[in-house]
Amino acid sequence: LSFFQLVELIIRPDIDSKINLNLSTKNKSYTGNEEFCVKDSYVIIRNSVLLCGVLDKALLGSGSKTNIFHILLHDYGEDAAVDAMWRLARMAPVFLSNRGFSIGIGDVRPSPALLKEKAELLKTGYKVCDEYIESLKNGQLKAQPGCTEHQTLEALILKELSAIRDHAGQACLRNLSRPSSALLKEKAELLKTGYKVCDEYIESLKNGQLKAQPGCTEHQTLEALILKELSAIRDHAGQACLRNLSRHNAPLTMAVCGSKGSFINISQMIACVGQQAISGHRPPDGFEDRSLPHFERRQKTPAAKGFVENSFYSGLTPTEFFFHTMGGREGLVDTAVKTAETGYMQRRLVKCLEDLCVNYDGTVRSSVGDIIEFTFGEDGLDPALMESTDGCVVDFKHVLEHIKNTVPYVIYLFFCVYICIDAENNSSSYRRVVLRGGEEGGKKGDRGGGEPPSTLELCKNWGQNYDTAT
Template sequence: MDFITGTYLLTHKDSFFPRLEVHRFAAAIIDSSSKKQQRIRIPPPAILKPVELWTGKQLVELIIRPDVDSKISLNLTTKNKSYTGNEEFCVKDSYVIIRNSVLLCGVLDKALLGSGSKTNIFYILLRDFGEDAAVDAMWRLGRMAPVFLSNRGFSIGIGDVRPSKTLLKEKSDLLSNGYKICDDYIESLKEGRLKAQPGCTEYETLEALILKELSAIRDHAGQACLRNLSRHNAPLTMAVCGSKGSFINISQMIACVGQQAISGHRPPDGFEDRSLPHFERRQKTPAAKGFVENSFYSGLTPTEFFFHTMGGREGLVDTAVKTAETGYMQRRLVKCLEDLCVNYDGTVRSSVGDVIEFTFGEDGLDPALMEAKDGGVVDFKHILEHTRNTLPHLIEDANITINELQKVVADTISEIIGKRHAMFREQLESFINEYLKRTNKYYKLPKNCTKHMDNWMPSATHCNDCKNQKFFRETEIRSHCLSRAQAVAFIKLCLRKFRRAICEPGTAVGAVAATSIGEPSTQMTLKTFHFAGVASMNITQGVPRIKEIINGVKLISTPLITAALTNEKDEKLARRVKARIEKTTLGEICDYIEEVYLPDDCFILLKINAKRVRLLQLEITMSSIAQSICTSKLPVPVKISQITILGKTIMTIRPPELAKCSKMMAIQYLKYNIGNVVVKGLPGIVRCVIHADEKKGDSYKLLVEGIDYREVMATLGVDGRRTYFNNALTVADVLGIEAARSSIISEILSTMASHGIGLDQRHVMLLADLMTYRGEVLGITRNGLVKMKESVLLLASFEKTADHLFEAAFFSQEDKICGVSECIILG
């Protein structure tokens, strides 16, 4: 934490140091325990007069490459999280450019020093220059940053979180306006004027609207807080550089703690229709439902403190339970995947020789050596920058046309790569062609074109400043054009990195995949989250969702079918398709269901609400309703001859003659069960919601809660080719095992991404292949392990040890002792 904060402050624009300070920093990074000679070259000062001064950015070169003769040449261009959108003139100096190990602009924060991302300086040093270069740079940073901080000083006090009068006034205005809007929502509900959101009741709509408004209050209060803070504020400095805390922590300390949530909702009523005994019954105001308007600086009221402890307790329980859940899950993953490794023929096999993958990750590349952020093997843009910086462009090389350069590129690729690695060759050629297309105008024209252009081009004698034009031309060449030597060096470097990334035979890809999936799951929560845009639709996320996927659960907690429409822009079509899918019962469209007793007859009389049927756009008639009643499984079976249709909305149903019960009992059975008859839609569908995709404009799709995947795909108006279900076992039954494999991969990756966790898909693909390689979806459980593995010692080392050993002894089973667990057990 101190290292990141110190380096961030060191590289600020206003950090200048005299010669004495620079020599002190240089002395600090000398390893006194090392016996070999160490050379440190201090760069020339940035300011010469009146006093020689060095910038903090110049000292970064001493961390990366203290000796100018060193072969370490780090090149990096990236953006910090405070990036404002303008590369050359970023106000917050958050556009970082490092050229040949020299920091030209930008400040170093957590993203470049300690985040574990692809833009981390130490990761690039480890990848391109070896372990020693990365370790030495870390050691020098760990020496220089504390020396700088100890001289400068960095502390936090109560004054750093004291709100100003301007901030208090802004906060008061925000709270009064927000409370007024919430009160208007509550009055609208009481008066029946609140329009329900799709798939929600009026109460759920009210909760969603109030929660959205209160979240906006906290966000706006936090923004006002950040605007009023000095850039030298210690908590703000730590949040900006990423060493500790966040902007939300600062706003809670200074401005407003905000809404307390329990399982994603406002605190529920637990004391006879109220959240706490301090409030009136059935009160929905922000204060009565867990909104904390005070800050930690001003102090919380007793009721605010109680609400805050509710939210804190949930976090503590979540952490405690999550540790045990994720630990057991990772143990199961390791036990199932531990013996998978890459063979000399490129396949991934188990210890007994079963082929799990014909090529690891479909490309045979090691995920640890992927350079691009999207999981690609080579970051072409970064390598091109590195090549052009380490191999300068000479102006004498500018006599090359675009066609000549394209020929050089094609010849080099054919000579070095040939016909091997077709996918990589295609990516490389595509990048080079795209780059040359963008920079086409900077290259020299062929000679036969230039002589025809002399007639209309202005003469050099008429130019105001020919020297300036020549200078700009040379700058353009150096900035955009590629020379022959640079193009060849770029292609060779890309190929060298690609060959290095190929997975070596014997690599334990199974164990690496298990830890790569299990470790990030410890950062996730055990909560259920709202679906984006639909307040009432909860979907299981976090650790419970990962458990469902890898366990191969048949009945998941929140089955969700995402149904694409044949015409995504037609809202009326979406409503009609929704009516065809969503289960509609007879009781939902009836005005009344009554018993009628006459002297010589008795029957059930029901009246259909025609207005409601039209409003719901149900494609039903009285005849279809009668048919639904006859085909439904009622306690008392009804035949079509017992149903009489009277007009367009009225129907009578006479009870059958049954030996087991009288007509009176039969009528009672019918009355209490007839309302549950499904007259339209699919019986296995709980609810269907129209979801408008704001990113694509007026684009609609259906979110269906239920398990009737095959029936939804076959519904008129649904595009079955783009309809997706989040249950892998059902997908395997309907579409086959390959579709189930794809479903497992996409579900794990999307669950991880929803928590901000990046995971290389090659690891997930290996897990999905292991779960499906037998032709059925096998869970990573004790039952699934029995179907995957045959080794008695492996199964005994996992669970039910005595049972497996007894069964093996009784049936005289043999164990080939070729897996990891078996070899460890027997030494």
């Protein structure tokens, strides 16, 4: 069996099944041209038959309304969705046990070409940062709004060094698929260029030529410029990785399908870890005008302010390891604190809403009968059951697509009874979304979490559908 036949069997297990799923959507790797997408990322399903496209997390594992199981649940009921999920869950372990999927050190080993590209990225980025520092010294660095010149410098350097990591990742994807590719060369060039830019910034600060950005001092402007430059190095390195990775590369496969990891993780393993930021800035000077005692005082070079040019594969230097632990500690604390704060906030909100109920007259009342709202959400609709993502109750585009693919064209054209059936289906969809008396309004608000739909757009589409039916 081919992949397309397996998908059809998952959705519709036998020829007697009445499930005719119709769907046209794009997954996360979509680049354009719909069904002619070069990455085969436009998915078309006609009458439960997969015609083109690749199924990823967006269509199988996410909670989006283009999810295959969500459409099965809405169009054919809970049993059809549960059965399809059960068939997929039975097939996936069998496939993996026969074929296998593993990741090894060879998947993240950079080629000499990638190292060269990384070096060029670093050189260019460092040069830009040096120019920022020079312009600050020369008084030519313009301060950003609300920042001093030194703050502007920090922001610029942070941006530049962050870009180095991204460019290095791109170099990885460009070169890793070829054994003798230029991935390492591209990384070296990225680093060279980035460091050169940073050096120019620092020199301009020393010479008093760095113009402070509006609201920033010269040093703040320098930091902003260097941060921007180094951030770009990371981005370009990541793009270099993506352009050249083999399609059989295990980390790339996991990142593309959405099961685990991202392109930035690939870039950090292969090309460079990138700029480490603390509270959105480069590491502060905690040791008397220097970030670590290993550097000279008042030194603003990328290496002295938290830029990690090595990858996890090549290994970090001691100072890079210190900076990386700083960034990792902040991320860990953020995760712990934000989880507790948001969880407690949600608990308090739900506690305030738990006694609200939609009465049979359509009003939302508390447990003692006080009217909180005359109509739930001002439209009386359950946001969790809304079909469309643009605020409409019924996804008219999906309904029309389903009718065109299930009803013969001649019958659809000459017999308006099918159009009337379509209108009745839309009417039942609308009635299903409207909240009825006795439902708990507070928990509905907690579960839905979306803005109320545009009633004007709903009425307009409903009127157009009614005119068509009559």
